[in-house]
Amino acid sequence: MQSPSALIARRRRHGPEPLPPGERRTHTISVRLNPTELALLDAKRGRLARGEWMRAALLNRWPPAAPNRIAVAQWRALARVGSNLNQIAAAINSARFSGASLPSVADIRDVLLALRSTLLAARTDEEIDQETGP
DSSP states (O other): OOOHHHHHHHSSSSSSSOOGGGGGOOOOOOOOHOOOOHHHHHHTTTTTTHHHHHOOOHTOOOOOOOOHHHHHHHHHHHHHHHHHHHHHHHHHHHHHHHHHHOOOHHHHHHHHHHHHHHHHHOHHHHHHHHHHOO
């Protein structure tokens, strides 16, 4: 029979791993805000809890931003091109083994050019922010 401590050690934890002892947050502060200040805090914090937002602001450690619509559309377009490239590679491999005719060089070139132009057009959120300003 297993000891209770062995059973506890095997229990799976949910959530983030505990912080090391030197980084544990043991101090609490409280702040008084008027209704206008509280509304401003709530508007800025988005989905973060108030305490999380204030800690992130203090330490200047913001969580990663969600990708914007342009970046998501670019990733989807890139995924389609990559899928097409995989289909061409699969067709080449199956044709090579079965003796069938291979795709033309022009078809392969067109897919590679589409991939190249998608990669060249893709910009990071930081690049977009630098162009548009804060």
